[in-house]
Amino acid sequence: MRRPPGSSERPDLPLAVVIGGGGMGAGIARRLGADHRLLIVDRDASRLSLLRAEMIAAGYDVEVSACDITDGDQLDSLAARIKAWRTLVHVAALSPSAGDFQSVLSVNLIGARNVERCFRNTATGGSAGIFISSLAAHSPPPKGAVVKLLDEDSSADMVSRLEPMLEDVSSTAAYCLSKFAMNRMCRRRAAAWGAKGARILSLSPGLIATPMGALEFKGSPQKLAMYAQSPLQREGTILEVAATVAFLASPQASFITGTDILVDGGLAAALAFPQDNPVHAIFPNIEA
DSSP, X not given: OOOOTTOOOOTTSOEEEEEOOSHHHXXXXXXXXXXXXXXXXXXXXXXXXXXXXXXXXXXXXXXXXXXXXXXXXXXXXXXXXXXXXXXXXXXXXXXXXXXXXXXXXXXXXXXXXXXXHHHHHHOOTTOEEEEEOOGGGGSOOOOHHXXXXXXXXXXXXXXXXXXXXXXXXXXXXXXXXXXXXXXXXXXXXXXXXXXXXXXXXXXXXXXXXOHHHHHHHHTXXXXXXXXXXXXXXXXXXXXXXXXXXXXXXXXXXXTOOSSEEEESTTHHHHHHOGGGOGGGGTOTTOOO
């Protein structure tokens, strides 16, 4: 079908669905948009409208849809309208400074589970689901009873049942737990996705230069201490994360599934072996 002059629609390209229209999500969408049609999903309709206008003006084939991923019915309705997709990238999350214990777990874990369930149902051969996690997922794991609840309880009151089991119910603790559990979800669901010829994995960025990350530095001496230990002595960029996503979504990564990919400039390694990090000679009180 011939397109009207001035249209950048590309119905011949596969569809990429990006959940989350903030800085990281928009950067990933722009990278994938070179060889995908795009559907960007976010709960903020005004942000989506601005992003769509910018990207259409830049030549992308992009549509947007407002949806609250913590509402399973809304997400079911969205997924039902998507006839076929090739790439799913789940980015939407609350940082510790953007919510409390309950809201962070609700968005970051329950929302991610809703996305995984809906898109597993419509995955086909060659589909890839990439869930953006965090270096925080690689913190020391919680005790076994907490892991069991995170793994197996999908009830509406899961978060309230979790709180009495923990000594720390800060938003930072919730963030670490949510990303830890999401990474486990990707590993546990690998076989179910594989039965459909599809792949699922998580990607854990370290310290990445984003507006949200800059806000976290302001209120977190611990994050500044981590930055001091980074082997590459800099933050990563959204472009570097987006490039990794593009590779993982491509046929070149067709045997990568059920795992987590760290994009952290070696920070997890440095934290695991602080005695070998020369920064300790300068900042001996930094805790790994």
